[in-house]
Amino acid sequence: MPSSASRIFDPAAERLEPEKRRTLQLERLQTQLRRLYDGSHYYGEKMRAVGVRPQDIRGLEDLARLPFTEKEDLRRQYPYGAMTVPLADVVRLQASTGTTGRPIMVGYTRTDLEIWTQTVARILVAGGLSCDDIVQIAFGYGLFTGGFGLHQGAERVGATVIPVSSGNSERQVALMRDLGVTALVCTPSYALCLAEELERQGITKSDLRLRLGFFGGEFWSEIMRKQIQSRLGLLATDNYGLSEVMGPGVSGECLRQDGMHIAEDHFLCEVVDPETGDSLPDEAEGELVFTTLTRQASPVIRYRTRDRSRILTEPCPCGRTTRRMAKVTGRADDMLIIRGVNVFPSQVETVLLAFSEIRPHYELVVSRDGAMDQLEVRVEADGGLFSDRMGEMAALRDRLQRRLDSVLGLRVRLTLLEPGSLERVPGKARRVRDLRVW
Amino acid sequence: MTVRQISVFIENRAGRLEMIARLLGDAGINIRALSLADTSDFGILRLIVNRPADAEAMLRRHGFTLRMTEVVAVEVPDVPGGLAGVLSLLAAHQINVEYMYAFVEKTADKAVLVFRFNDSARAMDVLRGAGIRLLGEADILTK
Numbered sequence: 170m171p172s173s174a175s176r177i178f179d180p181a182a183e184r185l186e187p188e189k190r191r192t193l194q195l196e197r198l199q200t201q202l203r204r205l206y207d208g209s210h211y212y213g214e215k216m217r218a219v220g221v222r223p224q225d226i227r228g229l230e231d232l233a234r235l236p237f238t239e240k241e242d243l244r245r246q247y248p249y250g251a252m253t254v255p256l257a258d259v260v261r262l263q264a265s266t267g268t269t270g271r272p273i274m275v276g277y278t279r280t281d282l283e284i285w286t287q288t289v290a291r292i293l294v295a296g297g298l299s300c301d302d303i304v305q306i307a308f309g310y311g312l313f314t315g316g317f318g319l320h321q322g323a324e325r326v327g328a329t330v331i332p333v334s335s336g337n338s339e340r341q342v343a344l345m346r347d348l349g350v351t352a353l354v355c356t357p358s359y360a361l362c363l364a365e366e367l368e369r370q371g372i373t374k375s376d377l378r379l380r381l382g383f384f385g386g387e388f389w390s391e392i393m394r395k396q397i398q399s400r401l402g403l404l405a406t407d408n409y410g411l412s413e414v415m416g417p418g419v420s421g422e423c424l425r426q427d428g429m430h431i432a433e434d435h436f437l438c439e440v441v442d443p444e445t446g447d448s449l450p451d452e453a454e455g456e457l458v459f460t461t462l463t464r465q466a467s468p469v470i471r472y473r474t475r476d477r478s479r480i481l482t483e484p485c486p487c488g489r490t491t492r493r494m495a496k497v498t499g500r501a502d503d504m505l506i507i508r509g510v511n512v513f514p515s516q517v518e519t520v521l522l523a524f525s526e527i528r529p530h531y532e533l534v535v536s537r538d539g540a541m542d543q544l545e546v547r548v549e550a551d552g553g554l555f556s557d558r559m560g561e562m563a564a565l566r567d568r569l570q571r572r573l574d575s576v577l578g579l580r581v582r583l584t585l586l587e588p589g590s591l592e593r594v595p596g597k598a599r600r601v602r603d604l605r606v607w
Numbered sequence: 608m609t610v611r612q613i614s615v616f617i618e619n620r621a622g623r624l625e626m627i628a629r630l631l632g633d634a635g636i637n638i639r640a641l642s643l644a645d646t647s648d649f650g651i652l653r654l655i656v657n658r659p660a661d662a663e664a665m666l667r668r669h670g671f672t673l674r675m676t677e678v679v680a681v682e683v684p685d686v687p688g689g690l691a692g693v694l695s696l697l698a699a700h701q702i703n704v705e706y707m708y709a710f711v712e713k714t715a716d717k718a719v720l721v722f723r724f725n726d727s728a729r730a731m732d733v734l735r736g737a738g739i740r741l742l743g744e745a746d747i748l749t750k
């Protein structure tokens with residue numbers, strides 16, 4: 170295992186005194202707002218509508234006077250409406266991974282790409298990567314920012330990068346073994362999928378050289394981290410990002426695995442009450458809101474991520490001075506409380522993804538039996554969730570049941586359905602039916 | 608020599624079996640053998656039909672989750688002890704039977720046993736060695 174006193178990719182930025190960082194943030198924010206007020210039809214209008222001018226923002230605490238940007242606002246600007254530089258200056262387009270409706274297109278200038286690359290390199294080095302590593306990128310390449318984002322960062326660190334992209338677990342595992350891969354980049358659920366494939370092929374940890382894993386792109390629990398670490402024999406760090414803000418690289422854990430260091434010189438992070446929109450103090454859990462400070466082509470002001478987390482301020486022994494964000498616990502808009510336990514449909518999705526390479530259709534049904542709330546998880550059985558052997562099928566069902574119980578922290582009722590049983594509502598995946606009467 | 612079997616995931620709701628039978632019938636596909644394994648909340652329907660590829664495509668079009676598997680079919684005399692003889696042979700060679708089902712040929716006094724083995728190749732060697740006739744698709748699907 171690497172020691173926790175690892176290198177820092179950009180010490181000048183990552184170890185900057187917090188006071189100096191705040192000054193830098195304010196300066197960059199004001200520059201950005203002045204540019205957008207006059208130069209961006211979209212953001213200019215938004216600011217004028219609430220009567221805030223750039224000169225009204227005199228300190229970081231004035232940020233709360235700026236209007237939020239919602240996912241839906243950006244979607245309505247499809248494809249280019251929210252971009253703030255001429256297309257001639259845009260050298261790359263990516264898109265949000267929304268499962269519903271039109272995507273949100275985001276652009277990158279050459280400078281944007283450079284900053285993106287650097288922020289990803291920071292989190293990779295923070296998680297232990299060096300030029301001696303051989304990195305397997307099993308994130309999808311394409312419009313989704315995961316593949317290209319991590320690829321660029323790993324190349325910048327000087328590691329040997331294998332751009333396998335996602336899917337075809339059998340080949341992934343063969344490459345992992347044959348090429349002596351030391352670092353794996355993918356979603357946590359795909360990491361579990363690969364662990365299962367390794368076991369299927371009878372390949373053990375000792376046949377591999379894996380030592381580091383960089384996982385992101387979905388919610389995962391500490392329970393999942395423990396499983397991944399022990400089954401793949403690596404140290405797993407979490408990283409966070411979203412294309413509306415930049416892509417991966419917004420934040421990432423260091424080897425302490427205790428909160429993700431935020432690239433605060435490029436992204437201003439707030440936590441707000443998802444109901445009222447009021448700013449919350451550090452350490453309080455709420456919805457993450459990001460403002461980009463340096464992004465040229467697709468800046469966002471107070472972008473509501475719908476992701477729930479909290480900001481950690483306790484200094485980190487690794488020497489980085491940035492604030493950190495705790496693991497994302499779920500989506501702000503669809504949390505259920507069942508027998509006092511917070512349950513997010515995304516947690517269920519993460520578990521299901523580990524059992525199947527294709528995104529399964531599922532729904533959660535909450536009901537009340539006497540005084541007890543019941544959670545039923547209804548899943549359409551697809552290729553990955555079906556076997557012609559009853560024993561295997563029952564074992565699969567049991568494993569899924571146990572995984573759901575342990576990740577959600579409560580006993581659920583699992584029902585397997587025939588494909589096509591669940592209603593498909595165009596444009597929106599209907600995930601939750603709450604039948605409780607209050 | 609193996610035979611293709613289609614396994615279909617079905618929920619335990621009334622009418623699903625009938626529905627599949629009707630879909631196959633409407634498409635002019637003959638069911639040669641059928642077995643249903645079920646638990647309290649789901650079932651696996653296993654089918655041997657005369658046109659497996661057509662049946663697979665048709666059921667998939669109707670959204671069923673299914674899997675094509677190779678199974679081993681053998682012919683035994685339809686007399687008491689016919690099945691027991693085959694099973695004890697397999698047991699003697701420590702061959703694990705995942706599941707099995709039988710059907711009787713209408714035209715002959717023979718029964719057909721369908722087996723799913725862990726290790727089909729070894730099982731087939733043992734069966735052949737004991738002089739048991741293995742059936743191919745041509746033997747049972749064209750009738």
Ligand SMILES: [Zn+2]
Pocket residue numbers: 423424425430485486487488489
């Ligand atoms: Zn740290």
